[in-house]
Amino acid sequence: FPLAPPRELPLSAVDRLVPFVHETVWIYLSDYLLLLIAFLVCRDTLRFAGAFLTVIAVSVLAQWLVPIAFPRARFPVDPSAGLSAWAVSMLWSIDAPTSCLPSLHVGMAAMAALAGWRAPPLWAPRATPALIAAWSAAVCASTLTVKQHYAVDVLAGLAVAVLLLVY
Secondary structure, X not given: OXXXXXXXXXXXXXXXXXXXXXXHHXXXXXXXXXXXXXXXXXXXXXXXXXXHHHHHHHHHHHHHHOOEEOOHHHOOOOHHHOHHHHHHHHHHHHOOOOEXXXXXXXXXXXXXXXXXXXXXXXXOOOXXXXXXXXXXXXXXXXXXXXXXXXXXXXXXHHHHHHHHHHO
């Protein structure tokens, strides 16, 4: 429920350069599994839960106060992409194009990666923080390749996660 009519931003050079890749919708959707795994392996689950709720609150408040819409119509879904095209269509029908700035997916993925580096689990393999960070980076990139977010949304999502976890 944005406070004002959403507006579109001009596409940056990065937004124009990054192609629409239907198949990356699966990486984008895997953010939910990433968060669950990060929560299960983090050492400080209470802090993780607090950061999780705060990232959501800050992002949703920003999207409500300053509604930005991504111009999805410029990137038509190609039916020949099969199941991935269907998944993108479903994603776009569920997730409003005004859920842009900052990217909640990026904020959550970055939070998961930062939490893993900050307090890696004692019982998990040593590679776990690096794997979560790589997965998080893939989720962040997929927000651009699925044409769900502007590049500035990605930077804002990263900033929210970093600022909230630094406190």
